[in-house]
Amino acid sequence: MSLILALDFGGTKLAAATVNIGAREWLSYERRLSPANADANTDLEIMRSLIHSVLQDSKPTAIGVSFGGPVDATTGCVLLSHHVAGWENLPLKQLLEAEFGVPAYVDNDANVAALGEHHFGAGQGYDSLFYITISTGVGGGWILNHQPWRGSGGMAGEIGHIVVDPNGPVCLCGKRGCVERLASGPYMAQNARELLASDRTRGKILQNLVEDNLELLTGQLISQAAAAGDDLAQEIIQKSAWALGVGIGNVANLVNPQLFILGGSVTKAGNRWWEIVRQLARETALPEVEFQILPAALGDDAPLWGAVALTQVNGQ
Amino acid sequence: MSLILALDFGGTKLAAATVNIGAREWLSYERRLSPANADANTDLEIMRSLIHSVLQDSKPTAIGVSFGGPVDATTGCVLLSHHVAGWENLPLKQLLEAEFGVPAYVDNDANVAALGEHHFGAGQGYDSLFYITISTGVGGGWILNHQPWRGSGGMAGEIGHIVVDPNGPVCLCGKRGCVERLASGPYMAQNARELLASDRTRGKILQNLVEDNLELLTGQLISQAAAAGDDLAQEIIQKSAWALGVGIGNVANLVNPQLFILGGSVTKAGNRWWEIVRQLARETALPEVEFQILPAALGDDAPLWGAVALTQVNGQ
Structure with a gap:
């Protein structure tokens, strides 16, 4: 054995x-x-x-x-x-x-998680897929023709740093309106802080969750407040899902994979987030470009299962 | 033989x-x-x-x-x-x-031209490249691992319909601010017409070239007027190159090919157009993402040489 x-x-x-x-x-x-x-x-x-x-x-x-x-x-x-x-x-x-x-x-980890989902998770049986993790950061890994595609310098998959809104807020990378700048958990929290800094009359549910200490805001609490009906939290969830959905639609037009798999903490933001991601991806892709969007199946174990797959792909 | x-x-x-x-x-x-x-x-x-x-x-x-x-x-x-x-x-x-x-x-034609440039043109010796034609439309073809990548439904390469400005003008596809909507020859002419419709004090050189008949405007005449110093034509060239450059930078982050090859009539728009494309692509890509941008080498014969390459790739 x-x-x-x-x-x-x-x-x-x-x-x-x-x-x-x-x-x-x-x-x-x-x-x-x-x-x-x-x-x-x-x-x-x-x-x-x-x-x-x-x-x-x-x-x-x-x-x-x-x-x-x-x-x-x-x-x-x-x-x-x-x-x-x-x-x-x-x-x-x-x-x-x-x-x-x-x-x-x-x-x-992004390439390995893509491989894990392809071999053991939501991507089983698909020829081509793009795995995206939306969490502290936003990144991705490719499977094309059943094989990892890492790019000529090993840098492929950086969907977090494609620009979807050239007039958007400034990202750590220096550009404006990157997917990560709008969609990641920490940036969702930062966006909430900035909105509340100029107007404390909104986002009451969210403010109560952190007992008015805005430093305690997280992507998870924003999801929680949005689910409870908080208007400001819903606006931020909407913007996160919008950015990711446009990014996915752009990727679909460019590379036309069969499947997108979404993992990471922000994917737990609720049904509305998923609905907007799917809607914007569909609207952004050309009508002839077909794809599915599925949640990751392996959860926290994706990197480990991917590591197992890595020995099988390379050890053959 | x-x-x-x-x-x-x-x-x-x-x-x-x-x-x-x-x-x-x-x-x-x-x-x-x-x-x-x-x-x-x-x-x-x-x-x-x-x-x-x-x-x-x-x-x-x-x-x-x-x-x-x-x-x-x-x-x-x-x-x-x-x-x-x-x-x-x-x-x-x-x-x-x-x-x-x-x-x-x-x-x-886009896939075939990519293959032609890879086998006989500017892409010889490269493992991975993205060929982009910027002409009546804007489209592209992939070579990854020395092989064409057509996408799961044969739709890969549609860089013309990725969104680079969600507040931009409406494209034929229904979305706003697609690369094609800003960068293609006919849309450059349309943009010039719209700007001149509201303000005939600008673009004097351009207006003279068509003897004030705006229906005669083409991308080629806009390039010609820009080279002669026309302010409005230069603004349109700038916007075309901006959109394509941002698109290329996004593609570099996503797929990380070694090389981009640009062909089609709009690539004859002059040095300034090329400078802006290169600058925006470089600024949009992450610093670690390396790539080159080269003009197509095969000109009008790219599809024919690509057709020759197609028999070799498939006939092996």
């Missing part, structure tokens, strides 16, 4: 699991929060203890790794982490192969 | 040529304007006479076809022509194979 070891370096959390090839349930599974002020070494130490715990005395035949940041998937070298220091140019594949004596495959 | 027959059904013109495999010059070449009020039958009759003329008594080993409209490349069946009646669901591949007894391959 072939045993796969799957690892998820998630930025704020770490997870390891084992599975027999062909099985759909974990043999063993461990997950830990990454400590505040973690660096690459502390994360690697914690991961080693998780690995020890899930492997016990068994030996895997391959290791698949999802990393929350840019990776050169060809060399398996991490380029950097936006959350944790010390990952710059760390040869993670090489390090794991030396330590465990089996092949290791490393890719970034 | 293997002889390839290449055909171009261009909407307003028809061309046929022959070439020996591996050669870079046509053995024979014929081109004819499609008559006004042509239908599919008259176009096919003219093409038959062109074929007869270029083949003489020789027999090709394969036929490659570029068609100016949507095609099911798998079956080689034309879906329709936007310019010429009677092409609906015409099985062009089957018809040619029955008539000439050799394999025929049919695809739409």
